Amino acid sequence: MLRVDVGAAVVTSWRPAFDVDPVVVLRPHRRGHGDPAWRLDARGTVWRACxxxxGAVTLAVRRAGDHVRGSAWGPGAEWAIQGxxxxxxxxxDDTGFVAHHPLVAQARALRPDLRLGSSGRVWDALVPAILEQKVTGKEAWRTWRELCCRFGEPAPGPAPEGMFVPPTPERVRAVPDWEWHRVGLDGGRRRALLAVASVANRLERAAELRGVRGRDLLRRVPGIGVWTAAEVAQRAWGDPDAVSFGDFHLAKTVGWALLGHDIDDVELRxxxxPYAPQRQRAIRYLEGSGVKRPRFGPRYSPRDYRAF
Incomplete structure (x- = not known):
């Protein structure tokens, strides 16, 4: 990997030894279409503010022929480029993975560029995962936007307009009580967020422990359960076996894709x-297969906890 300094930017050109589509690999880090920390521009460049x-960094990544080009700005530029x-x-590493269902095999053949990436950063995955606990995606993404724009900092470098770096643990702990109502965060999720902010540095070790040990470390914090730990593990260290048990849609989606009907978490497990220890990889292939569960009723209406 070639790395050079270009003015205030750190730039690299890397030729991966495998097929990779940066948009596909980085999409799990996006929190809704209006995510202020994730953008995709007209040239196919993914921008991340982290x-x-x-310190803060803006990272721009795009595919250029058989190379991947990355540029980073801000105090965390070196760290981001190295990672x-x-x-x-x-x-x-998908060694040993066997597609036990035809649909999984088909999806794998169609998406050889699907990789499980590791951000190496627990905090940036943990905050939005907490916000997504037991609420609709629209509710969580709205709070994420409010939190980033109110208490984060503008993304460094030539980032697209409106991009913000997520707030640091120190900034989260300093948010006044009344502001939590303005960003639309209820008491339970607020307590969990403040709890992880108080031990954020120690929780970063989960990305080094990886696997079950990493997830167990996260779950020592009140308010962090199986679902939240799995959501973080999937992004922070690309955990191939971290399944988001307890998710409102996951069991139904997988059941419909493989069996043609809804199932519950017990049946999902x-x-x-047969896919252990790569169950999450199988799920990613199913998600990329394009199979959708039919809708049988109205969607849940988002709630608004904001106080004006």
Whole structure:
């Protein structure tokens, strides 16, 4: 991987030894179409605004022929560029994966560029995961936008207009009580967010422990359960076996794709057992297959906790 400094930017050109589509690999980090920390421009460049141990960073990634080009600005630029290969799945290993269902095999053949990337950053995955607990996606994404724009900082460098770096743990702990109502966060999720903010540095070790040990470390914090730990593990260290049990849609979606009918979490665990220790990889293939569960009723109406 070639890395050079260009003015205030750190730039790299990397030729991966595998097929990779940065848009596909980085899409799990996007929180809704209006995510202020994630953008896709007309040239196919993915822009991410992130926190790092060294400070804020804006990272721009795009495919250029058989190379991936990355540019980073801000105090965390070096850290982000060094982690770019892993972010795009260089450390992902699907050795031993067997497609036990025809649909999984078909999806895998159609998407050889699907990789499980590792951001190496627990905090940036943990905050939105907490916001998404037990609410609709629209509710969670609205709060995420409010939190980033009110308490984050403008993305450094030539980032697209309106991009913000997520707030740091220190900034979250300093948010006044009344502001939590304005961003639309209820008491339970607020308590969980403040709890992880108070031990955020120690929780970053989960990305080093990885696997079950990493998820167990996250679950030591009150308000962090199986679902939230799995959502973080999938993004922070590309955990191939982290299944988001307890998700409102997941069991139904997988059941419909593989069996043609809804199932519950108990049946989901049994259905995915042959794929252990790569159950999440199988789910990603199913999600990329394009199979959709039919809708049988009206969608849930988003609630608004904001106080004006």
């Amino acid at each position: 926190t790092t141990p060294a 770019l290969p892993d972010l795009l799945g260089a450390s992902d 049994e259905l995915l057992e």
